[in-house]
Amino acid sequence: MTADTVTDPPGAPGALRRTSRQIGDVVFKGFSTGSGITILVLLAAVATFLVGMSIPALTADAADLPFGDFWAYVAPYAFGTVWAAALAMLFAVPLSVGIALFLTHYAPKRVRQIFGYIIDLLAAVPSVVFGLWGINVLAPLMRPLFVWLNQYLGWIPFFAGPVSGTGRTILTAAVVLAVMVLPIITAMCREVFTQTPRLHEEAALALGATRWEMIRQAVLPFGMPGIVSGCMLGLGRALGETMAVAMVLSPAAVINVHLLTSSNPNTIAANIALAFPEAYQLGVNQLIATGLVLFVITLAVNMTARWVVARRKEFSGAN
Amino acid sequence: MSKRIEIKDLDIYYGKFHAVSGVNMTIQPRSVTAFIGSSGCGKSTVLRSINRMHEVIDGAYSTGQVLLDGVDLYGPGVDPVRVRRQVGMVFQRPNPFPTMSIRENVLAGVRLNNSKVTRPQAEEIVEKSLQAANLWKEVKDRLDRPGSGLSGGQQQRLCIARAIAIAPDVVLMDEPCSALDPISTLAIEDLIHQLKEEYTVVIVTHNMQQAARVSDQTAFFNLKEQGKPGELIEVASTEKIFHNPDQKATEDYITGRFG
Structure with missing residues (x-):
């Protein structure tokens, strides 16, 4: 029987009477419910804007659109977005998990703290700085590697030539993206790895597990939902990152998997940033419609990830 | 399979904290030894x-020695990982790996020791270990x-199955029943009786009746005084400890006048 389903009879004994302490409950409940509703309203507002602005472009005749047929226009950018983000995740995820494991299970206590700060610091660098770093430092550094890759592994389509003269290719952009998402994924993984129940770690050790075996048996399975969440946060950033990609990449509207050439598929976000200043009328609608496509891609990726985690729920250890 | 344990002049420290001092005892193979004593006296540590x-x-x-059939577990070049593959352990709270099926839990240790178990071998180990842990009948239809x-008691038996699946020489149990209901406790106690046919069993318990029921030998640990390290006060046959102990402190503890 909860208090709010019962009406106090008049003259209830003092000890049982409702007190002002419940005001705190009411305020807090209102605040947290309000916060929950706010996020929905914000999301709805953005979605409405995106859809509303996109409809003219989506319904217009291809001949009227300044950038031509919408789907043909967005396809290379959608591909470029997913491709660049996938490459970035390929570099960032193993490295992040490795760093998080090092911090939680191998590093001495002092190193652990200092390292933690450094990782957090990396998250505070603005993306325009990463962009500059990508152009001025990373691209020239990567070029010899590109030449080498093309020379010896050029028969693999990824490493086909001709090698870009500037080094500003999708591979460089992906490395910059990887550096940017690294702190996000690392922070999340570190958090879940420290929460591995000691009981499970000891269970593995008592069976004669080495430290690495213990990590494989107890830490990683327990942390899997957290690793996936971290990756989703990172992937969200990688998919949506605009400035760094726009600066680093020498773009084209193509679909290919060549990592080293100067014709690289641009990403949706970077393309919007580059094309927006000169867009007018339906062009604006068309660019925003590409934004809607990015929105849908991100949503689909996140939902897939949630579904993958939920499928293994019984085995998650949450019970 | 089953090995004799000899503990000689064992002192254990956690950093500067001297936890246990001067333990000497012998544990016979194929027997159950119970460690009793009040909390914080170092029995779990030993x-x-x-x-x-x-x-x-x-x-x-x-410092000191722990000998397993004459081999010092703390000798130079001894790898603790190897030691733990010979000396299994069951913990206070059941701790099956939550991300693994019942079958994979039983095989967890086996896979560490020998990754090349064939499927039929694995099935045999799973059945044999679960049989030995008195759990087979209850779970054989849901190994995946x-x-x-599982219930708490079943989980604990699963942990015992996991510990014995790697055929250790010794099985250590750290208050294995303290998180279980009386019926599950009884099941584990029956199991301990069976385990000593094949293994050397050492069990820490806070439950004096349990010590009396399951063990052949009992060791009583206590703090000499507050702030001093824990000590082994007396070790003898369970019969003797519970009926005619040599030490006054043991008698006080057993009869509940203390601790």
Whole structure:
């Protein structure tokens, strides 16, 4: 029987009477419910804007659109977005998990703290700085590697030539993206790895597990939902990152998997940033419609990830 | 299979904290030895020193010897990982791996020791270990279900199955029943009786009746005084400890006048 389903009879004994302490409950409940509703309203507002602005472009005749047929226009950018983000995740995820494991299970206590700060610091660098770093430092550094890759592994389509003269290719952009998402994924993984129940770690050790075996048996399975969440946060950033990609990449509207050439598929976000200043009328609608496509891609990726985690729920250890 | 344990002049420290001092005792193969004593007197620490699990805590170290059939577990070049593959352990709270099925839980240790078990071999180990843990009948139809879906008592028996699947020489149990209901406790106690046919069993318990029921030998640990390290006060046959102990402190503890 909860208090709010019962009406106090008049003259209830003092000890049982409702007190002002419940005001705190009411305020807090209102605040947290309000916060929950706010996020929905914000999301709805953005979605409405995106859809509303996109409809003219989506319904217009291809001949009227300044950038031509919408789907043909967005396809290379959608591909470029997913491709660049996938490459970035390929570099960032193993490295992040490795760093998080090092911090939680191998590093001495002092190193652990200092390292933690450094990782957090990396998250505070603005993306325009990463962009500059990508152009001025990373691209020239990567070029010899590109030449080498093309020379010896050029028969693999990824490493086909001709090698870009500037080094500003999708591979460089992906490395910059990887550096940017690294702190996000690392922070999340570190958090879940420290929460591995000691009981499970000891269970593995008592069976004669080495430290690495213990990590494989107890830490990683327990942390899997957290690793996936971290990756989703990172992937969200990688998919949506605009400035760094726009600066680093020498773009084209193509679909290919060549990592080293100067014709690289641009990403949706970077393309919007580059094309927006000169867009007018339906062009604006068309660019925003590409934004809607990015929105849908991100949503689909996140939902897939949630579904993958939920499928293994019984085995998650949450019970 | 079953080995004799000799503990000689064992002192255990956690950093500067001197936890246990001067333990000497012999544990016969195919027997059950119970460690009793009030909380914080170092009995769990001594138990853990038999498979070097106390070293999991930063700064823990020990002096003296723990011999397994004459081989010093703390000798130079001895790998604690190897020690733990010979000396299995069951913990206070059941801790099956939540991400693994019942079958994979039983095989967890086997896979560490020998990754090349064939499927039929694995099936045989699973059945044999679960049989030995008195759990086979209850779970044989759901070996692919998560181990965490079992009841507490079943989980603890699953942990015992996991510990004995790697055929250790010794099975250590750290208050294995303290989180279980009386019926599950009875099931585990029956199991301990069976286990001693094949293994050397050492059990820490707070339950005096349990010590009297399951063990052949009982060791009583106590703090000499507050702030001093724990000590082994007396070790003898369970019969003697419970009926005619040599030490006054033991008698006081057994009869409940203390602790």
